[in-house]
Amino acid sequence: MNSPLVTALMAALPQFVTGTWLTVQLVALSLLVGLVLATLVAVMRLSHLAPLSWVARGYIYVFRSTPLLVQIFLIYYGLGQFDAVRQSLLWPLLREPYWCAIIAFVLNTGAYTAEIMRGGIEAVPHGQVEAARACGMGGGLLFRRIILPQAFRLALPAYGNEIILMLQGSALASTITLMELTGVAKAIAARTFQPIEVFCLAGTVYLGMSFLITRGVQLAERRLTPVKR
Template sequence: MNFEAINESLPLYFGGTLTTLKLLVVSLVAGLAVALPLGVMRASPKAWLSRPAWCFTYVIRGTPMLVQLFLIYYGLAQFEWMRESIFWLWFKSAWFCAMLAFAVNTCAYTTEIIAGAIKATHAGELEAARSMGMSRRTVLWRILLPSALRRALPAYSNEAIMMLHGTSLASVVTLVDLTGAAREMNSRFYLPFEAFVTAGVFYLALTFILVGAFRAAENRWLIHLKPRQ
């Protein structure tokens, strides 16, 4: 192990960590915000609501994120009309393309997680709510979503961790995230082991924090479903 080279490259990795975190936070927040209504649509018994949501998740989950990223970053850039439209202001930036691809991706998976949790809601819970005279809307806001979102937490924590690792694709569109930093270091010193092990340690630390945060969230909001001791 060449610790000197690692030491020398640490600033690169800290910058990379920042990039990775930015990509992760923006895509998770945006993805979750859109996934909430989509998840409700997807779980709806009405076909005109659930089919479009199903279509979206099917297409996005059915194609690799790398392919989507290539399509958005290099694919769209191929078209003259795209490059002359006002959208190009955003699509020109690698940041925007990466965040869009990641947000759309996590959105599709989160939609399915939320829809699954909604469908798994105990029928008695809803019956009780209706018999109290709650309107559909109130049931949704007061009963269905709070209980479904709590139950979605464990699955969602998994999705967040997968997303953290998914952001490593950003380095193929010129962003210097953690993986990009490792590539950079490798190219400077020709030390792939040191370069990628360091990146791995950083990812581990980030995952550790994520896992801890979700455990705290589960202890707060999911305590009623904990097995009794």
């Protein structure tokens, strides 16, 4: 390590911090909205109404079998091609790379999480449903009080993996000009001609975040398991 590099990295530190903050924002917002979407889709997927189930299946299949990059480009470049979209109320949103990235991430993580949630819902023991019915619960109340909380708990370990995958997917936001962590690293690497050091530094930050996520999920698992509390 030569000192000009250290000075360059120190000078770039504020950029790294804002990049990391943008990454955190993108991931947190996408996961939050994605979880709501995923829960809806999982319920649709398990619905006895065939058309609802088909729509959910189709959505999950398409978004899980195509690269995230295609989805981002389709929303960022593709939608702007149509005059109808340009004149619509949504255009101020769809014009911004930030919101395009969020929309793509939400749709992507929604599809993966829906399958995770489906697994969680199916794993709730049927006796629980019967007991709730015997207590007079039904419909929405049964779902909200009995099935959903347990499904969340059962889905948590798999959802932890999805959080980390979303963190990694957020790097693709840099391809549509967003200066999140990977975007910042690429810009600094081009400026300082020290790609190895700069990308390793960014990688360390990602590893740190992955570690925190893993620990957080472990903690949540323990909190949500009454026996271990």
